[in-house]
Amino acid sequence: MSYTKRVDGRKSFTELRPITAKAGVIARADGSAYFKIGNTAAYAAVYGPRELHPRNKQIPTRGLLRCDYVMMPFSGMGDRVRPGPNRRAKEISMVTQKALDPVLDLQDYPNAVVDVFICLPETDAGSRCAGICAASIALADAGVPMKDLICAVSTGQVGDKVVVDLDYAEEAYSDGPVSDIPVAMIPSTGELTLLQMDGEISKKDLMEALKLVKESMNEIYEVQKNALKEKYPAGGDDDE
Amino acid sequence: MSGLTINDKDVVVPGEVLAEGMDYLPSHGTYRLDNTIRAGKLGLARIDGKVIKIIPLSGVYSPRRNDVIICKVFDVLMSGWRVNTFTPYSAMLSMKDGTNEFIMKGANLTKYHKIGDYIMCKVVNVTSQRLIDVTMKGPGLRKLDNGRFIRVNSHKVPRIIGKQGSMVSMVKNATGCRILVGQNGVVWVSGEPEMEILAIETIKKVEKESHVSGLTDAIKVFLEEKTGKKLETKAEEKSEPEGEQQ
Amino acid sequence: MMMSESRKHITEYLKKGLRLDGRKLDEFREVSVEYGISKNAEGSARVKIGGTEVLAGVKLNIGTPYSDRPDEGTLMVGVELYPLASPEFESGPPSIDSIELARVVDRGIREAGAIDNKALCIEKGEKIWIVSVDICPINDEGNLFDAAGLAAIAAIMDAKFPKVEKDGTVNYKEKTKNSLPIKKRPIPVTVWRIGNELIVDPINEEEKSADARLTIASLSDGIICALQKGGDATLTVEDVDKMTDLALVKAKELRSKLGGKAK
Numbered sequence: 001m002s003y004t005k006r007v008d009g010r011k012s013f014t015e016l017r018p019i020t021a022k023a024g025v026i027a028r029a030d031g032s033a034y035f036k037i038g039n040t041a042a043y044a045a046v047y048g049p050r051e052l053h054p055r056n057k058q059i060p061t062r063g064l065l066r067c068d069y070v071m072m073p074f075s076g077m078g079d080r081v082r083p084g085p086n087r088r089a090k091e092i093s094m095v096t097q098k099a100l101d102p103v104l105d106l107q108d109y110p111n112a113v114v115d116v117f118i119c120l121p122e123t124d125a126g127s128r129c130a131g132i133c134a135a136s137i138a139l140a141d142a143g144v145p146m147k148d149l150i151c152a153v154s155t156g157q158v159g160d161k162v163v164v165d166l167d168y169a170e171e172a173y174s175d176g177p178v179s180d181i182p183v184a185m186i187p188s189t190g191e192l193t194l195l196q197m198d199g200e201i202s203k204k205d206l207m208e209a210l211k212l213v214k215e216s217m218n219e220i221y222e223v224q225k226n227a228l229k230e231k232y233p234a235g236g237d238d239d240e
Numbered sequence: 241m242s243g244l245t246i247n248d249k250d251v252v253v254p255g256e257v258l259a260e261g262m263d264y265l266p267s268h269g270t271y272r273l274d275n276t277i278r279a280g281k282l283g284l285a286r287i288d289g290k291v292i293k294i295i296p297l298s299g300v301y302s303p304r305r306n307d308v309i310i311c312k313v314f315d316v317l318m319s320g321w322r323v324n325t326f327t328p329y330s331a332m333l334s335m336k337d338g339t340n341e342f343i344m345k346g347a348n349l350t351k352y353h354k355i356g357d358y359i360m361c362k363v364v365n366v367t368s369q370r371l372i373d374v375t376m377k378g379p380g381l382r383k384l385d386n387g388r389f390i391r392v393n394s395h396k397v398p399r400i401i402g403k404q405g406s407m408v409s410m411v412k413n414a415t416g417c418r419i420l421v422g423q424n425g426v427v428w429v430s431g432e433p434e435m436e437i438l439a440i441e442t443i444k445k446v447e448k449e450s451h452v453s454g455l456t457d458a459i460k461v462f463l464e465e466k467t468g469k470k471l472e473t474k475a476e477e478k479s480e481p482e483g484e485q486q
Numbered sequence: 487m488m489m490s491e492s493r494k495h496i497t498e499y500l501k502k503g504l505r506l507d508g509r510k511l512d513e514f515r516e517v518s519v520e521y522g523i524s525k526n527a528e529g530s531a532r533v534k535i536g537g538t539e540v541l542a543g544v545k546l547n548i549g550t551p552y553s554d555r556p557d558e559g560t561l562m563v564g565v566e567l568y569p570l571a572s573p574e575f576e577s578g579p580p581s582i583d584s585i586e587l588a589r590v591v592d593r594g595i596r597e598a599g600a601i602d603n604k605a606l607c608i609e610k611g612e613k614i615w616i617v618s619v620d621i622c623p624i625n626d627e628g629n630l631f632d633a634a635g636l637a638a639i640a641a642i643m644d645a646k647f648p649k650v651e652k653d654g655t656v657n658y659k660e661k662t663k664n665s666l667p668i669k670k671r672p673i674p675v676t677v678w679r680i681g682n683e684l685i686v687d688p689i690n691e692e693e694k695s696a697d698a699r700l701t702i703a704s705l706s707d708g709i710i711c712a713l714q715k716g717g718d719a720t721l722t723v724e725d726v727d728k729m730t731d732l733a734l735v736k737a738k739e740l741r742s743k744l745g746g747k748a749k
Contacts, residue, residue, distance in 0.1 A: 043624060
C-alpha cells in the first residue's frame with residue numbers, strides 16, 4: 001500500500017511540524033533555550049566555560065564540551081521513564097556532543113569545560129534532534145564562540161515515501177518499511193555532524209532523504225536565529 | 241556599499257552572512273567562508289570601513305592585564321591567597337601583593353584575608369595557560385566589607401559605568417550608596433538597605449536595557465520617581481573608567 | 487544575579503522588615519500555576535514562584551498491589567534535581583537534598599491521604615493503579631520545597647485516567663474524563679528562621695543563610711497534615727507556634743492559585 005497522506009495531516013512529505021523556540025529561558029544558566037517541534041520539546045542549559053573537575057579530564061590546549069541528555073519521567077507516551085543511568089540516554093549524550101563540537105571554538109578556554117544539559121518534558125519522536133537544536137541556541141546565548149549553529153531533524157522513509165521529520169506515529173507505521181534517520185548539519189557548509197539510522201532504506205532513497213533534509217535545515221536555522229534575535233534586540237549607542 | 245548583507249549594529253548569530261564578495265575583511269569574532277564573511281559568535285556587528293567585527297553581548301569575562309576586578313578569597317596558602325575571579329580561572333594573590341603591612345615569616349595569613357572575603361584587586365599578569373596574578377597594591381584597591389555583591393554581564397560593565405562614570409555616578413548620587421564595578425561583572429553596593437535595593441534594581445535595569453538609546457535620561461527619570469528627589473546631571477565626573485571610588 | 491550574601495547583612499535587612507529584593511518578611515513572590523504542559527503525561531503542571539520554575543507530571547500504570555494491602559493502589563512521588571536548573575546541582579545519583587525534597591513532598595501528599603488509595607483498586611489482590619508523580623525543577627531561584635509541593639498537587643489535579651480496553655490493556659492514546667480520586671489538597675509552606683526573624687519564600691542567598699526551617703503542609707480547613715524540620719539549628723516551641731500560623735495564612739494564598747480545577 002502506498003503512503004499517500006501523512007498520519008498527522010501534514011500536507012507535504014517534507015513539511016516540518018510546527019516549531020517554536022525561545023532563548024534565555026533558564027535564568028541561572030549562562031545560556032539556555034527551549035525548542036519544540038510538534039509535540040517534542042527540549043530544554044537546554046549551558047554552564048560555562050567554567051572550571052573542570054576532575055583535573056585529569058582537563059585539556060591544556062582547549063576547553064572541553066560535555067553534554068548530558070535526559071528525558072523527564074513523564075515525557076513519553078505509555079510507560080514512565082525510570083530515572084537513573086540509562087544506556088540510550090548516555091549514547092544520545094555522546095552523539096549530541098559530537099554533533100555540536102565541530103562548530104565550537106574553545107581554544108580560548110584551556111582546561112575549562114562547557115556543560116550542556118538537555119531535558120525533555122515531552123517526546124514524540126525526533127527527541128535527540130530537538131535536543132541538539134535547543135543546545136545550539138543555548139550555546140550561542142551563552143556567548144560561546146561558534147562558527148555556526150547546528151540544525152537537526154530526522155528524515156527517512158515511511159512506506160514508499162521519503163519524508164522529513166517523522167513523528168512517533170510514522171516511526172510506528174506498519175504497512176511498509178520504515179527508516180528513521182536523525183541528521184544534524186552545519187547549515188553554512190552542509191556538513192553532517194550527526195547521522196544515524198534505524199530501519200531499512202535503499203541507497204537511492206537514502207541519498208534522496210539527505211538531499212531533502214538539507215532544505216529543512218535552513219528553515220530550522222531561521223527559527224533558531226529568530227529566537228536569539230528576540231532575546232537580544234539591536235540597539236542604541238553606548239554614549240548619550 | 242554593496243557586499244554587506246547586514247547593517248552596522250545589527251545583532252547577528254553564529255553562521256550568519258555579514259558580507260558577500262571579497263571587499264570586506266573579517267576581524268574579531270568573524271571569519272571568511274568561501275565568498276562570504278560570517279559571524280563567529282552571537283553579538284553586535286560593527287562595520288568600520290572595510291573591517292567587520294563582532295562585539296559580544298554575552299559570554300564569560302576574559303581577564304586582561306590592568307583590569308580592576310572584584311574577587312573572592314577561597315583558599316589561604318603559605319605564600320598568599322587563591323581567589324575566585326568569577327571566570328573559569330582562579331587567581332593568585334601573593335603575600336607581598338595582599339597587603340602593605342609587614343608580614344612575619346610563618347605568619348597565619350588568615351589574619352589579613354580569610355576565606356569568603358571579597359577584595360578589589362588589579363590583574364597583574366595572565367599567562368597562556370590562564371594562570372592569573374592579582375595585586376591589592378594600588379589606589380582604591382582594598383577589601384570590601386559590608387555591602388552586597390551582585391553579578392552582571394561583564395559586557396554590560398561599560399554601560400553601567402557610563403561615559404566618564406556618568407551612569408554609575410548618577411545611581412550613587414540618587415541612592416547615597418557606595419558602588420564599585422569590577423570589570424569582571426561583580427558589583428559591590430553599600431548603603432542603607434532601601435537604597436541598596438534601589439541601586440541594585442537600577443543597575444539591573446541598565447543591564448537589561450543597555451541597548452536602548454537615551455538610557456541615561458530614562459534612568460534619571462526612574463531614580464527621581466523612586467526617590468522623589470530631583471537629580472542634577474553632573475556633566476563631567478572625574479573618575480577612572482574601571483572601578484569607582486567611594 | 488546575587489551572590490552569597492553575608493548572614494549579617496541579611497539580618498540587618500530583616501530587622502528593618504526588608505528582604506534582599508525589597509519584599510516584606512511574609513511576602514511571596516508572584517506565583518503562577520499552568521496545567522497540561524506535557525501531553526504524554528496523564529496529568530502535568532508548571533509552577534512558577536518568582537524566577538523558580540518547576541514542572542511536574544503524573545504517570546498512571548496498572549500493577550499488582552502489595553500483599554499486605556491487596557485493595558489499595560499506590561502513589562509515589564519523586565524529585566529530579568537536574569543540573570540544568572542550577573550550577574549547584576550535580577549529575578549522578580540523587581543527592582541527599584533531592585532525596586529530602588522528594589520525601590518532604592511525598593510526606594505532604596501521600597501520608598496526608600490526598601488520594602483515596604482504595605479507589606485506585608481495579609481488582610482486589612490482582613490489579614491496582616500505580617500513580618507516579620515526578621517533579622522536575624527547571625530553574626532554581628529558591629523555595630523549591632513549596633514550588634515542588636504545589637506543582638505535585640496541580641499535576642495530580644490535572645490527571646485523567648487513560649482508557650482501559652475490554653481486554654484489560656491500557657490505551658494511553660485515549661484519555662477518559664475521569665480524574666484521580668482526590669480526597670484532599672495539601673499545600674506545603676516552608677517557613678525559615680534566620681536569627682530571630684521568620685520568612686517565607688526565600689531566594690537562594692536567604693536559604694544559605696538560614697538557621698532552620700519548618701515545612702508545614704495543610705489542608706483547606708486549616709488542619710496540618712505533614713511537618714518536616716530541616717536545617718542545622720534548633721527551633722523553639724514558640725517558633726513552631728508562629729511558623730504554623732504563618733504557614734496556614736500563606737497556604738490559603740497558594741491554594742487560591744490552583745484555580746477552579748476540581749474542588
